[in-house]
Amino acid sequence: MWNFGQKAGPMVLSEKLALHLARERGLSRDAAAALRMVQEHGHYVGRSVTYFRIFDPAATKAAGIELRGYKDLDARTIIHAGHIESDGQVVLNLKPSED
Numbered sequence: 064m065w066n067f068g069q070k071a072g073p074m075v076l077s078e079k080l081a082l083h084l085a086r087e088r089g090l091s092r093d094a095a096a097a098l099r100m101v102q103e104h105g106h107y108v109g110r111s112v113t114y115f116r117i118f119d120p121a122a123t124k125a126a127g128i129e130l131r132g133y134k135d136l137d138a139r140t141i142i143h144a145g146h147i148e149s150d151g152q153v154v155l156n157l158k159p160s161e162d
Contacts, residue, residue, distance in 0.1 A: 072132065073130055076096075076098055079151065079153065080100070081095035084155075088155070098120075100115050100116060102114060103134075117142050
């Protein structure tokens with residue numbers, strides 16, 4: 064079912080997420096600006112969270128992936144992944160395919 068407040072397609076990284084990637088993974092501001100993300104609401108250990116997958120739109124286009132939502136990406140095209148807690152805390156997975 065579609066939730067009207069939920070974004071289905073690719074979007075730019077939030078400032079908070081870009082800053083977190085800079086601290087944790089050394090991603091520059093310019094590099095973050097070139098990336099996009101898809102997200103999906105779900106649950107992690109009984110808590111409501113928003114799962115995200117970050118990708119390079121040029122790479123997905125070159126791979127012929129028609130990206131409409133979260134499940135359209137696979138491990139080959141995911142650069143970073145994780146979830147955002149309801150309080151805004153960003154949690155990165157150790158490997159992009161772990162979620």
